Amino acid sequence: xxxxxxxxxxxxxxxxxxxxxxxxxxxxxxxxxxxxxxxxxxxxxxxxxxxxxxxxxxxxxxxxxxxxxxxxxxxxxxxxxxxxxxxxxxxxxxxxxxxxxxxxxxxxxxxxxxxxxxxxxxxxxxxxxxxxxxxxxxxxxxxxxxxxxxxxxxxxxxxxxxxxxxxxxxxxxxxxxxxxxxxxxxxxxxxxxxxxxxxxxxxxxxxxxxxxxxxxxxxxxxxxxxxxxxxxxxxxxxxxxxxxxxxxxxxxxxxxxxxxxxxxxxxxxxxxxxxxxxxxxxxxxxxxxxxxxxxxxxxxxxxxxxxxxxxxxxxxxxxxxxxxxxxxxxxxxxxxxxxxxxxxxxxxxxxxxxxxxxxxxxxxxxxxxxxxxxxxxxxxxxxxxxxxxxxxxxxxxxxxxxxxxxxxxxxxxxxxxxxxxxxxxxxxxxxxxxxxxxxxxxxxxxxxxxxxxxxxx
Numbered sequence: 117x118x119x120x121x122x123x124x125x126x127x128x129x130x131x132x133x134x135x136x137x138x139x140x141x142x143x144x145x146x147x148x149x150x151x152x153x154x155x156x157x158x159x160x161x162x163x164x165x166x167x168x169x170x171x172x173x174x175x176x177x178x179x180x181x182x183x184x185x186x187x188x189x190x191x192x193x194x195x196x197x198x199x200x201x202x203x204x205x206x207x208x209x210x211x212x213x214x215x216x217x218x219x220x221x222x223x224x225x226x227x228x229x230x231x232x233x234x235x236x237x238x239x240x241x242x243x244x245x246x247x248x249x250x251x252x253x254x255x256x257x258x259x260x261x262x263x264x265x266x267x268x269x270x271x272x273x274x275x276x277x278x279x280x281x282x283x284x285x286x287x288x289x290x291x292x293x294x295x296x297x298x299x300x301x302x303x304x305x306x307x308x309x310x311x312x313x314x315x316x317x318x319x320x321x322x323x324x325x326x327x328x329x330x331x332x333x334x335x336x337x338x339x340x341x342x343x344x345x346x347x348x349x350x351x352x353x354x355x356x357x358x359x360x361x362x363x364x365x366x367x368x369x370x371x372x373x374x375x376x377x378x379x380x381x382x383x384x385x386x387x388x389x390x391x392x393x394x395x396x397x398x399x400x401x402x403x404x405x406x407x408x409x410x411x412x413x414x415x416x417x418x419x420x421x422x423x424x425x426x427x428x429x430x431x432x433x434x435x436x437x438x439x440x441x442x443x444x445x446x447x448x449x450x451x452x453x454x455x456x457x458x459x460x461x462x463x464x465x466x467x468x469x470x471x472x473x474x475x476x477x478x479x480x481x482x483x484x485x486x487x488x489x490x491x492x493x494x495x496x497x498x499x500x501x502x503x504x505x506x507x508x509x510x511x512x513x514x515x516x517x518x519x520x521x522x523x524x525x526x527x528x529x530x531x532x533x534x535x536x537x538x539x540x541x542x543x544x545x546x547x548x549x550x551x552x553x554x555x556x557x558x559x560x561x562x563x564x565x566x567x568x569x570x571x572x573x
Contacts, residue, residue, distance in 0.1 A: 121241040126298065130290030131283075138282035142275040149271050154238065157258060161211075161240035165256040168203055168213065170243050172254070177202070181246060196248060197222040210259040218251045260372035300329050308336070316344040353521050360403055360522065364396035406538045409469065410521070413545035422550075424573035426457050427499060430471060431490065438475050444484035445505075447475075450491065458492060459573030461500050462550040467570075470546050470554075473539035474503050474566050481564075482507035497572045498552075510558040518556055519544045 171177055180199040203213055204226050212227035238258035246252050300323060301440050307320050319340060322333035371389035400462035431449060460467060478488045486506040493500045510518060514560055522537035540554075547554045551571040558564035 126210040126294040127287075127290040130293055131286040134286035134289060135283050137278075138279055142282075143278050146272055146275050157238045158240060158259055161238055161258060162242075163255050163322070164206065165240045165254055168206075168256070169244060169558075171203070172246070173244070182248065198249070200224045200226040208258075212259070213258045213374050214255045214257075216255060217249060218253075223249065223252065226335055240502045290295065301332075304329075304333065304336070311340070316340060316347060320354050349521070357403075357407065357522070361400060364400045367396045368393050403538075406542060410538060410542050410545060412490065413466075413542055413549055415549075417549060422461055423463040424459050424461055427460050427467060427492070427501065428455065428458045430464055430467045434468060434471050434475065435490075438472065438479060441476050442479040442482065442484075445479050445482045447479070448487060448489045458499055459569035460552075461573045462546075462552070462570060466550065470543045470568065471501075473543045474568070477539065478503050478505040478507065478564070478566070481505070486563075494572070499570040499572050501568040501570065502565060503568070504563060508561040509560040509562055509564055510556070511560050515556065515558060 129205045172181070180194050180202060183199045184196060186421060198215055200213055201214060207227045209228060212225060214225040215223045217223055239255065241253055242256075243251065243253045290540060303324045304320055307318075311318050319337045322337065323329050371392050374385055374389050379389060435449060475488070475490070480490060482505045486507045488503065491502050491504075493502075519540050521541045523541075544554050546569075547568065553569045555567045555569075556564060557567070
C-alpha cells in the first residue's frame with residue numbers, strides 16, 4: 117500500500133470537500149422540491165375533495181347516497197349503502213375516496229389506493245352533515261402513484277446520479293488541482309536536493325506572485341544565507357584559530373631547537389628560550405580558555421539557570437584592576453559603592469567578563485591624557501551602560517567586522533597590544549545569551565562609545 121503523500125492528502129481533501137458541497141446542495145434541492153411537491157399535492161387533493169363535497173351535497177346526488185343495500189353503519193346506514201362510483205372517473209391512479217361516519221367506520225369507498233396508513237403518502241379530509249347519515253367525513257388519500265410523486269422520485273434519482281458524477285469529477289478535479297498546485301513545491305524540492313555544503317551559494321527560484329510559495333522560497337533562501345554565513349564564519353574561525361595556535365607552537369618549537377643546540381653550553385640562551393616558551397604557552401592557554409568561553413557563551417541558557425547580579429558591585433570590583441592597563445588615562449565612573457543596587461539578569465562572572473573586555477579595550481586604545489567615561493541609565497526594563505573613550509576610534513569600513521572572531525582593527529594588529537581578537541565576539545555572545553545587546557559607535561581620531569543593554573533583574 118502506497119503511503120499517503122501530501123499531494124494525495126490534498127487531492128483527497130479537495131475531492132471530499134467538493135463531494136460534501138455537492139451532497140449538501142443535492143440534499144437541499146431534494147428536500148425543498150419534496151416539501152414543495154407535498155404542499156402542492158395536498159392542495160390539489162384538498163381542492164378535489166372540496167369539489168366532491170359540493171357534488172355530494174347536490175340534490176342530483178341524493179339517490180346515490182340513499183341507495184338500498186347492506187351498509188356498514190348503524191340505524192338507517194345499516195340498510196342504505198352510499199354509492200361513490202360516480203367519482204371514479206375523477207380519481208387518479210393511486211387515489212382512494214372514502215366516506216366515514218362519526219365513529220370512523222367506512223360507509224363507502226372508491227378508487228385504487230391502499231387503505232393502510234403506510235401506503236398513504238398524501239391525505240385530505242372534510243367533515244359535513246348528510247341526510248340520514250348525520251355527521252360524515254370525506255377522506256381522499258394518495259398512495260404515491262400520482263404524477264407529482266413520480267416526479268419527486270425521478271428528481272431524487274437524477275440528484276443521486278448527479279451526486280455520483282460529482283464524486284467522480286471531484287476526484288479528478290482534486291488530482292488535477294493538487295498536481296498543478298504542488299508543481300512549484302516539487303520544483304523547490306528538486307532544487308533543495310541539489311544544494312550541498314559545496315553549493316550553498318545557490319538559491320531557490322522564487323515565484324513572482326506574492327503568495328505563500330513566494331514567502332516559502334524567500335524564507336528558505338534567507339535560511340541558506342544564514343547557513344552560508346555560518347559555514348564561512350566557521351571556516352574562518354578554524355583557519356584563524358589554527359593560525360593563532362600555529363604561531364606560538366612554531367616559536368616553542370624554534371626555541372626547543374635552540375636549547376638542544378646551544379642551551380646546554382649557554383645559560384643565557386637557555387633562560388631566554390625558556391622565557392619565550394613560557395610566554396607562548398601562557399598565550400596558548402589564554403586563547404584556548406577564550407575559545408571555550410566563546411563556545412559556552414553561544415550555547416543557550418538552561419531552564420532555571422538565569423541568575424541576577426549587582427552591576428555596581430561588578431564595576432567596583434573590576435575598575436581598580438583595569439586602571440593599571442593604562443595609568444595615563446583618566447577613568448571616570450559616577451557609581452557610588454553605597455548607592456542603590458543595579459540588578460541585571462546575568463551571572464556576576466559573565467558580567468565581569470563582558471565589562472572587562474570593553475573597559476580594557478577603551479583604556480588600551482586611548483592615548484595618554486585621554487579619558488574613559490562610564491555611565492548607566494534605565495529604560496523599558498533595561499539597564500543601559502555606556503563606556504565612552506577619547507581614543508583612536510574605528511573606521512566605518514572596520515566597524516561592521518568588529519565583532520568577528522579573531523578580527524583586529526588596523527590600529528591593533530600587533531600581537532602585544534591587539535590580543536587574540538576574541539574579546540568583543542565573546543562580549544557580544546554573552547550579552548545575547550542573556551537577552552541583552554551591544555552596540556558600538558565610533559569616529560576615527562575622536563573616540564568610541566560602547567552601549568551595553570542588560571535585562572533588568
